[in-house]
Amino acid sequence: NAGVTQTPKFQVLKTGQSMTLQCAQDMNHNSMYWYRQDPGMGLRLIYYSASEGTTDKGEVPNGYNVSRLNKREFSLRLESAAPSQTSVYFCASIGTGSWSPLHFGNGTRLTVT
Amino acid sequence: EDQVTQSPEALRLQEGESSSLNCSYTVSGLRGLFWYRQDPGKGPEFLFTLYSAGEEKEKERLKATLTKKESFLHITAPKPEDSATYLCAVPGQNFVFGPGTRLSVLP
Numbered sequence: 001n002a003g004v005t006q007t008p009k010f011q012v013l014k015t016g017q018s019m020t021l022q023c024a025q026d027m028n029h030n031s032m033y034w035y036r037q038d039p040g041m042g043l044r045l046i047y048y049s050a051s052e053g054t055t056d057k058g059e060v061p062n063g064y065n066v067s068r069l070n071k072r073e074f075s076l077r078l079e080s081a082a083p084s085q086t087s088v089y090f091c092a093s094i095g096t097g098s099w100s101p102l103h104f105g106n107g108t109r110l111t112v113t
Numbered sequence: 114e115d116q117v118t119q120s121p122e123a124l125r126l127q128e129g130e131s132s133s134l135n136c137s138y139t140v141s142g143l144r145g146l147f148w149y150r151q152d153p154g155k156g157p158e159f160l161f162t163l164y165s166a167g168e169e170k171e172k173e174r175l176k177a178t179l180t181k182k183e184s185f186l187h188i189t190a191p192k193p194e195d196s197a198t199y200l201c202a203v204p205g206q207n208f209v210f211g212p213g214t215r216l217s218v219l220p
Contacts, residue, residue: 004156033207042117043157043200043210058207090156099164101147102208104156 002026004105006091012111013081021076021108023091031094032074033058033102034066036087043090049074081112115140117203119211126191126218134186134214136201146184148177149200151213157200191218 004025013019025032034046045058049068063085065077078085088109092102116139126132136146145164149157161170163179170177174195176187186199196218202210 040122040212042212043202043208045207048207092156099145099162099204101149101159101162102157102202103159106154106156 004091004093004103006089006105006108008108009106010109012113013078014113015082017081018077018079019081019110020078021089021091021110022073023075023105024073025091025093025103026072027093027095027103028071029093029095029103030071032068033092033094034064034074034076035090035092036060037090037107038087046076046089078110081110083112086110086112115203115205115209117201117209117211119199119201119214121214122212123215124217126188126216128192128218128220129190131187131189131191133188134199134216136184136186136211137182138184138201138203138209138211140203140205140209143181144204146179147202147204147208148184148186149202151198151200160199188216191216193218193220 007022030051033048035043044060047066049055052071067075088107090107091105118137120135148160151157161177166181174189178185198213198215200213202208
């Protein structure tokens with residue numbers, strides 16, 4: 001009963017380094033999302049994928065890229081990390097149906113020095 | 114543009130002291146509202162969906178209500194294990210989340 005699984009849980013990067021955050025869901029959901037959460041600002045959408053093979057920008061996409069590898073997996077890549085990208089990153093998925101809630105993973109806490 | 118605000122930002126209660134959290138929203142058309150609970154170091158956990166104004170949902174010590182402009186999360190006789198951050202969100206093409214209310218219940 002894993003739900004949404006994110007790896008790694010913690011990561012420290014130096015400015016300019018790159019990394020990929022991994023996300024997988026086992027609920028057969030079509031849509032997947034990447035959010036960042038910063039103190040006092042709530043959850044902000046970075047990118048989403050409405051279905052396998054499609055991706056779209058959210059509210060704060062600059063500095064990020066995504067890949068929807070298959071129906072289960074949706075990765076987030078930072079090509080050249082900046083201190084402003086220090087945040088907690090959450091992956092989420094949602095089932096079909098107008099009133100389906102988002103299901104979240106437990107996050108990746110990223111620090112960029 | 115859809116906007117969601119929550120108040121208070123933080124709330125400290127004694128065990129057994131009932132209170133309410135507020136979620137106010139400005140949306141082009143009410144499409145329902147979601148409440149989540151978030152524990153430190155965890156992702157948000159779904160609590161309730163409210164579909165239309167006037168609706169109420171209950172779960173243990175929590176009761177959520179919805180009007181045309183706001184939602185309340187009432188906490189009756191809270192326990193320390195109710196301590197968490199409570200988030201509300203409105204659905205649409207993408208969900209819009211409020212910043213949350215950080216609730217602490219002291220024994």
